[in-house]
Amino acid sequence: MKACVLDEWGGSLTVDTVPDPEPEPDEVCIDVRACGVTRTIENSIQGGLEDDPTLTPRVPGHEFAGIVDDVGDDVSGIVPGDRVLAYFYLTCGECDACRRGATNQCANFGGWYGATRDGAYAERAVIPASNALPLPDGASFVDGAIAADxxxxxxxxxxxxxxxxxxxxxxxxxxxxxxxxxxxxxxxxxxxxxxxxxxxxxxxxxxxxxxxxxxxxxxxxxxxxxxxxxxxxxxxxxxxxxxxxxxxxxxxxxxxxxxxxxxxxxxxxxxxxxxxxxxxxxxxxxxxxxxSRYATKDEVVRAARLLADGRIDPVVTERVGLEDVPAVHERIRAGESYGMVVLEP
Ligand SMILES: [Zn+2]
Missing domain, CATH: 3.40.50.720 (NAD(P)-binding Rossmann-like Domain)
Structure with a gap:
């Protein structure tokens, strides 16, 4: 598949052909339909989230929605064809905070996909099944990418x-x-x-x-x-x-x-x-x-409903393909980009 790959933290992005990702037993593979290209991701590219050199090369990108196209053997409740949007944080699901729904405060925080593991500047992305949340009816994939963060x-x-x-x-x-x-x-x-x-x-x-x-x-x-x-x-x-x-x-x-x-x-x-x-x-x-630290899983789904119902207008300044992503990040770095740029791989 095609993906936009970061060579090292603070380094450069290149569009390349990489092996198709395969889900582990508790993971799902998603056909990426829309992914935000944003300042948060630029911060991650510059090493603002992870800076361990062994974690590169890396596929960035986390604000995305798409269609499930493969699920691991242990996954239940999600099937190929489901429309989903993604939760950014890798959380344990078992600590007190996770149990009471405050997933943004997980005590065993595992990092971020797009930084700690590969993300969604790609045609397909694999994430833990627990990070794939239902995209409400009426919400477009672009709505999902906006809602996600x-x-x-x-x-x-x-x-x-x-x-x-x-x-x-x-x-x-x-x-x-x-x-x-x-x-x-x-x-x-x-x-x-x-x-x-x-x-x-x-x-x-x-x-x-x-x-x-x-x-x-x-x-x-x-x-x-x-x-x-x-x-x-x-x-x-x-x-x-x-x-x-x-x-x-x-x-x-x-x-x-x-x-x-x-x-x-x-x-x-x-x-x-x-x-x-x-x-x-x-x-x-x-x-x-x-x-204020990101959002809970519940809030991500609620955000998507606000867009699905038309209670909030989705603001998209530009839609781009994978080849355009490196140039968009150059503009973000130069302070010349604002609003929401959406990648549609
Ligand atoms: Zn937890």
Missing amino acids: GLATPLHICRRAEVDDADTVLVVGAAGRVGIHLSQLAALRGARVLAADIADDRLAHIDSVTSPAVQPIDVRDDDVAARLREATPNGDGPTVVVDTVGNTDTLVDAWEALAMGGQLISLTTHHERSFAPPLTEFVVKEAAISG
């Missing part, structure tokens, strides 16, 4: 922050695939949304695709904190800030603008970035900073 992650954030109509949610990096779907989801839950980004084309992208509750806001230049507060009712500031970028200057501004009792939620996985306000500021504002 680009909407499941926002769903987890909104549940953690208990976003509702009393909130003004500031989304930092709103033109990205997580940001654009989070902006829509927060609006669906009744919140006002300040959808922040830093370039004219990215702000125009936000303006063109989201609901009236979503207000694009430019966070370049000076007085960002003051402008953020001015954009909220009574100038109180956003009650929830979700940072998808990890830019420290923007975090400082967002923290300054945060409403009393507000929450700042970080998605940043860049190891070198940190942000630590003085403890007294937590007390004076009764504010919270927390992280």
